[in-house]
Amino acid sequence: MIGRHRTEMLLACGLIVCFAASLATGPAGFGFPGGADAGWLIFSEIRLPRAILGALIGAALGLCGAALQGYLRNPLAEPGLLGVTGGASLGAVIAIHSGATALFALALPLGGLLGAAIATASVLLLAGSRSGPVTLILAGVAISSLAGALTTLALNLSPNPFAAVEMVFWLLGSLNDRSLVHVWIASPLIVAGCAILLTLRRELDALSLGDDVAANLGLDLAKVRLKVVAGTALAIGAATSVAGSIGFVGLVVPHLLRRFAENEPGRLLVMSALGGAILVVTADLILRLLSPAGDLKLGVLTALIGAPFFLWLVVKTRQEIGP
Amino acid sequence: MTLAASDLCVALDNRVVVTDVTVELRGRELTAVLGPNGAGKSTFLRALAGLLPPARGRVTLEGKSIGDWDKSRLARHIGFLPQQRIIHWPLTVERTVGLGRMPYNDAATTGRSAVESAMTDMDVSQFRSRPVTDLSGGELARVLLARVLAQETAILLADEPAAGLDPAHQLTLLNRFAALAKSGRTVAIAMHDLSLAARYCQRIILLKNGRVLADGTPDTVLTTQLLRTAFGIDAAIAKIDGMPVVLPVGLC
Numbered sequence: 001m002i003g004r005h006r007t008e009m010l011l012a013c014g015l016i017v018c019f020a021a022s023l024a025t026g027p028a029g030f031g032f033p034g035g036a037d038a039g040w041l042i043f044s045e046i047r048l049p050r051a052i053l054g055a056l057i058g059a060a061l062g063l064c065g066a067a068l069q070g071y072l073r074n075p076l077a078e079p080g081l082l083g084v085t086g087g088a089s090l091g092a093v094i095a096i097h098s099g100a101t102a103l104f105a106l107a108l109p110l111g112g113l114l115g116a117a118i119a120t121a122s123v124l125l126l127a128g129s130r131s132g133p134v135t136l137i138l139a140g141v142a143i144s145s146l147a148g149a150l151t152t153l154a155l156n157l158s159p160n161p162f163a164a165v166e167m168v169f170w171l172l173g174s175l176n177d178r179s180l181v182h183v184w185i186a187s188p189l190i191v192a193g194c195a196i197l198l199t200l201r202r203e204l205d206a207l208s209l210g211d212d213v214a215a216n217l218g219l220d221l222a223k224v225r226l227k228v229v230a231g232t233a234l235a236i237g238a239a240t241s242v243a244g245s246i247g248f249v250g251l252v253v254p255h256l257l258r259r260f261a262e263n264e265p266g267r268l269l270v271m272s273a274l275g276g277a278i279l280v281v282t283a284d285l286i287l288r289l290l291s292p293a294g295d296l297k298l299g300v301l302t303a304l305i306g307a308p309f310f311l312w313l314v315v316k317t318r319q320e321i322g323p
Numbered sequence: 324m325t326l327a328a329s330d331l332c333v334a335l336d337n338r339v340v341v342t343d344v345t346v347e348l349r350g351r352e353l354t355a356v357l358g359p360n361g362a363g364k365s366t367f368l369r370a371l372a373g374l375l376p377p378a379r380g381r382v383t384l385e386g387k388s389i390g391d392w393d394k395s396r397l398a399r400h401i402g403f404l405p406q407q408r409i410i411h412w413p414l415t416v417e418r419t420v421g422l423g424r425m426p427y428n429d430a431a432t433t434g435r436s437a438v439e440s441a442m443t444d445m446d447v448s449q450f451r452s453r454p455v456t457d458l459s460g461g462e463l464a465r466v467l468l469a470r471v472l473a474q475e476t477a478i479l480l481a482d483e484p485a486a487g488l489d490p491a492h493q494l495t496l497l498n499r500f501a502a503l504a505k506s507g508r509t510v511a512i513a514m515h516d517l518s519l520a521a522r523y524c525q526r527i528i529l530l531k532n533g534r535v536l537a538d539g540t541p542d543t544v545l546t547t548q549l550l551r552t553a554f555g556i557d558a559a560i561a562k563i564d565g566m567p568v569v570l571p572v573g574l575c
Contacts, residue, residue: 073411206422209470210409215374217425217474218398263412263454 007260011274015055018281022051025285027292050175050288052183054281056190057175057243060235062276063269065250067197070204070265071228072133078251079236082140082229083119086147088240090154091115093167097154101166108170109185109241116237119143124229129222132211136225173244173299175284186238193235194273196227201266208265246299248306249276255313279305324400324477324509325349326371330380333363333370339378340366342533348478353504354511355520357544358530359554364513365406367530368480371511372403384478398426402476406483406513408463413454416447416466423473434473441473444499446492460487468496478509485514497523517558517569521545529553541567551575 024030026047031039064079072081079085095101095111127139151171158164203224206214215221239246253275254268261268283301290296326348333341341363348354348371356364369375371382373389382389384400392400402423410419420442424434442448445465450458455466464487471479479500485493493516501523504510511528514520520527520541527544529537531553537544545567550558556571 070412202425205414205418206425208410208412208414209419209422209467210405210407210411212369212374212403212405212407213409213422213470215394216372216398216401216403217422218395220394262418263414264418265412 007257008270008274011271011278015274015278015281018278018285019051019055022054022281022285023047026288045179049178049180049183050284051281053175053178053186053243054284055277056183056187057239057246058249058277058280059273060190060194060239060276061246061249061280062253062272062274063194063197064232064236065276066254066265066268066272067200067204067228068232068250069254070268071200071207071224072137073207074133074137075255076251077137078248079232080144080245080247080250081137082232082236083123083143083147084116084233084236085240085245086144086151087119087122088112088116088237089171089245090147090151091118092170092241092244093151093154096163096167096170097158099159106181106185109182112241113185113189113237115147116233116241119147120229120233120237131225136229169297170244171299172297173246173302174297175243178242182242186242189234189238193231193233193238196231196234198269198273200224200227200231201269204265204269244297244299246280246302248302248309249279252306252309253279255309324385326401326478326509327383328367328371328380329383331367331370331377331382332379333366333375334378335366335375340533341370343380344530344533344535345380346528346535346538348509348511350477350507350509351504352509352526353501353524354509354526354528355524356511356513356528356530357515357517357520357553358536362530362553363533364530365482366533368403368482368511368513369405372401372480373397374403395426398474398476400476401478401480402471402474404468404471404479404481404484406486408460408467410455410463413456415452416455416458417442417451419455419466420447420469420473423470423475426474437475438473441469444472445469446495461489461492464488465492465496472499477507479503479511481510481512483513483515485512485516485519493519517545517550517571518567521567521569545569 061079068077068079068081069075091114092108092112095107100107122143123139126142127136155164155167158167203219206217206219211221254272257271257275258268261271284298287296287298287301329345331341331344332339344367356367358364366375370377384392421438424437427434442451445468447466447469455463458466468484485496488496497519500510500512524541527541528535529544529549536553537549545560547558547560550556555575557573557575559570559572561568
């Protein structure tokens, strides 16, 4: 039992270490310097929200990536494929563009959530009730493209350069200046989304043998599809709403861990959630130390990690299948 | 268990593929579904398994419409092996066969022995740890068959299960199906080998253009006239060592 779950246990231990390091380390140094009051303030207002959000968002990205790769049976699937990330980004950008964020600070995450909800409903409506994975991908890509076009339109028509900069910086993805309020907004939705996806372990394994076999094994394919979309929408919608768009985690982490899961899509879910959490918490910790002023954004760092991974993937695939 | 289709019509992409089929599959019977390419064999079997909704007519299991069955319970009664050997991820052989126990939630005890028995029957135990994507076509066919055998259903529907198997494994497979039927199961297989159908099956359903051209024992269905009508071939029908042999000798 322990042998089979050794990777999960190692990842869980790794996450605990990274989480503790994130709580104990920052631009102010290791530990909590500056006296008890200042130390508590740094811990509760800066480090704790960032560590919790980093772990939750990373887990959501890793888990959704693994779930979508398993459901769509496509190793290139990632959480943004269903249009949720694009919708949440558009909602947040509209909140900045309209000036709502100047009146009400939480307009940004709430706008993101609204955008994610509208995008999800549109994808489901567009794909139809009986569609398969391919139609779902097409609908997701279409809504994602539309949301991307409207986001660039909002940037193009931004009321002033400061608003444009704010939008761009938000789109790059970051955990800077996030508070426990953001944790309270995002965590119930992320936890609910992840819980839904974690119920799909056996279903994703069965889908490995195709839709007919999965249905013959007792699966309700429409219910599975709805759970995948709902779980992804809740987790990624909430994650993007509070932290912006953080790419590559949902694609890279399941790839890296697949062989440790013996290629079982169901087993990969928990591993990818833990791996995603480790990656985002660690990346955020590195950023805090390298760029204390927050000039370098989290989404940029994950992209810098992700792009070389893709290059490595191309080289590896070429070696495996020949010229 | 009795699986029946009455006035069954099935459409794919608004094209009617199976038309007015009325049959009843019974226990203790190994039935071959024969017919030329495009006759509707696969669609017929998928509809019988509850994987395609009828455009008209109905499919019933024990008198109850198949769409009204709880999906998990139905999965414990009907096992289906599709023609396409789809493998999306390189699962191990053991895990692939183990998926057959999914409707039961019994991985620990009964499930374990059912999986072992199915792997032994299909002669795949020796490569249980290998990824299924590394197997040859015939080996993969046997693994997927073992998966459906591990499901231990009273009704087994298999779409061209012998395709790609060497002669020894074809005989092993047909012997296994015959034994299952003899033990009381209902077994129906779509196939193209007329001699194996004549030798092993108690009943043959001959389809052409989605309709039942003939339904009966091998002696009554595998006649030169019906084979000419169904396949457009001239066939020699003989017996060697008491076993029927149907040999296509030329096109009409």
